[in-house]
Amino acid sequence: MPVLILGLLLWVLAHTFKRMAPGLRARMGDAGKGLVAALILLGVLLMVIGYRQTDFIPIYNPFPGAGHLNNTLMLISVFLFGVGGTKGTLYTRMRHPMLWGTVVWAVAHLLVNGDLASIVLFGCLAIWAFIEMSLINGAGPWLRPVHGRGLKGDAMNLVGTVVIIGVAALIHQWLGHPVFLGNY
Structure with missing residues (x-):
């Protein structure tokens, strides 16, 4: 379950970053888009792995x-x-x-x-x-x-x-x- 929760946290933080810290996100420019995309992808990967390995x-x-x-x-x-x-x-x-x-x-x-x-x-x-x-x-x-x-x-x-x-x-x-x- 910890891997699943970590994946969810990465998903939520990456998606809300622009809304929660708009100034920082704007200063990051295109590099920020790449970082957010990478965090979202990592979050999805961790959600899938975490979901599949969690006991029923x-x-x-x-x-x-x-x-x-x-x-x-x-x-x-x-x-x-x-x-x-x-x-x-x-x-x-x-x-x-x-x-x-x-x-x-x-x-x-x-x-x-x-x-x-x-x-x-x-x-x-x-x-x-x-x-x-x-x-x-x-x-x-x-x-x-x-x-x-x-x-x-x-x-x-x-x-x-x-x-x-x-x-x-x-x-x-x-x-x-x-x-x-x-x-x-």
């Missing part, structure tokens, strides 16, 4: 069929992750789509994983996303984007979402966690 300590039992709800929420989550990149209809209407995607992703995984490591990992990332939204909102008003790609962007995002979900399903299958059975 059950806290609650997911309800039967929760896997189907998880899969539906994952489609929504991945679609939200792509909103900013594809600039579809939600692009000009929704603030923080990637952070909301993180919240949906975390909730989806908490529905099907009732062990302590999952609660720590997914719960902390959901809490971080809410805190990050609050910090961003507190920094100033949202300058709503004027133009997006509309339905073309949505179509691109939908295709990307299906591809990413397919790849994620294959990775989960390879790790021994088939995602289309309905129960985990």
